[in-house]
Amino acid sequence: xxxxVESGGGLVQPGRSLKLSCVASGFTFNNYWMxxxxxxxxxxxxxxxxxxxxxxxxYYPDSVKGRFTISRDNAKSTLxxxxxxxxxxDTATYYCTRVQYSGAFDYWGQGVMVTVSS
Amino acid sequence: xxxxxxxPPTLSATIGQSVSISCRxxxxxxxxxxNTYLNWLLQRPGQPPQLLIYLVSRLESGVPNRFSGSGSxxxxxxKISGVEAEDLGVYYCVxxxxxxxxxxxxxxxxxx
Numbered sequence: 001x002x003x004x005v006e007s008g009g010g011l012v013q014p015g016r017s018l019k020l021s022c023v024a025s026g027f028t029f030n031n032y033w034m035x036x037x038x039x040x041x042x043x044x045x046x047x048x049x050x051x052x053x054x055x056x057x058x059y060y061p062d063s064v065k066g067r068f069t070i071s072r073d074n075a076k077s078t079l080x081x082x083x084x085x086x087x088x089x090d091t092a093t094y095y096c097t098r099v100q101y102s103g104a105f106d107y108w109g110q111g112v113m114v115t116v117s118s
Numbered sequence: 119x120x121x122x123x124x125x126p127p128t129l130s131a132t133i134g135q136s137v138s139i140s141c142r143x144x145x146x147x148x149x150x151x152x153n154t155y156l157n158w159l160l161q162r163p164g165q166p167p168q169l170l171i172y173l174v175s176r177l178e179s180g181v182p183n184r185f186s187g188s189g190s191x192x193x194x195x196x197k198i199s200g201v202e203a204e205d206l207g208v209y210y211c212v213x214x215x216x217x218x219x220x221x222x223x224x225x226x227x228x229x230x
Contacts, residue, residue, distance in 0.1 A: 035219075045159075045167065045210055047219040059218050095166055103214035104157040104172035111166055 002026040002107045004096045009112035012086055022079040022096030022109055029077040030054070033099035036070060036081045038092035039111075046092075049081060050099065064090075086116045120145050122211050122222035130230040131201045139225045141194040141211035148191060148215070155214040158187055158196045161224075162207040170209075171196065201227070 008020040020036070036048040049070035050059045058070050069082040079096055093113050097105040121144040131137050147154045154174050159167040169178045171187040174194060184199045198205055206229060211222040 044224045045161075045212070045221045047221070050218060061218075100169075100172065102153075102157070102172045102176075103155045103219075104169050104178075105159070105167070105212070106169045106172075106178065108166035108168065 002098070004098065004107055004109035006094065006096050006109045006112035009094065009114045011115045011117065013118050014087060014116055016086055017082070017084045018086060018114060019083070020081040020094055020096075020112060020114070022081075024077045024079065024096075024098070027098070029072075030074040034070075034072060034079045035097045035099050035105060036079075037095045037097055037105065037108075038090075038114075039095070040089075040092045043092075048094070051079070083114070086114075088116050090114065091116045120147075120213060120216045120220050122213060122220055124209075124211060124222035124225045126225060127223065128226045128228065130228055132230050133201055133203060135201050135230075136197065136199045137201060137227070138198075139196045139209050139211075139227075141189075141196070141222050143192045143194070143213060145216060146191045147194075147213050153215075154190065156187075156189070156194050157212050157214075158185075159210045159212060160205070160207050161210065162204075165207075167210065198227075203229075 003025045006022045035050040051070045055072045067085045071080045093111040095111045096109040098107040100106040123142045125140045158171040161167040175187040186197045208224045
């Protein structure tokens with residue numbers, strides 16, 4: 001059974017940093033691209049960051065480029081999201097997702113809440 | 119940037135009714151490789167989203183066949199043939215043909 005379990009969320013002040021983790025199990029982690037997606041309270045879904053299966057390439061939308069860094073440790077089957085210079089608009093539930101060969105997000109974690117507030 | 123517009127934003131249905139949700143793209147989603155990377159997700163209340171349909175019309179494993187997807191180019195439709203109570207929630211279309219991923223704004227399906 002595929003499982004994705006996020007951790008590392010919490011309350012953080014604007015301008016500070018936070019690092020999320022996602023432990024994967026039930027599949028061969030290093031065969032898949034992985035992605036972080038977020039959802040602000042009561043809002044829709046927003047793509048945040050993606051990484052290739054080897055970790056050799058990463059991708060970000062303009063809203064987080066230069067502030068967020070996605071990485072992975074294939075030996076530990078773990079995905080990370082380092083978030084720096086956090087803003088109030090980064091407040092959201094962050095989901096770890098697996099990317100299917102077609103580009104679809106076929107498995108999702110339960111999500112972890114990040115609140116940016118003074 | 120590609121914009122996905124979903125209509126209607128809210129849909130009221132009775133159990134057993136068939137409904138359709140539209141997703142319109144600001145650009146064609148036909149990739150140069152011949153694939154169209156348009157998927158549908160369902161987010162039930164308090165749950166993470168789940169994949170329903172990928173590549174326009176392919177049903178994800180375990181998804182009931184009352185769900186179907188169709189369309190091409192810029193116009194796509196998700197149809198539910200006989201709504202059941204477990205289908206309530208917010209539906210999202212998402213594309214990955216252009217500049218990685220963008221989501222539609224969502225369509226909330228609720229009971230009439």
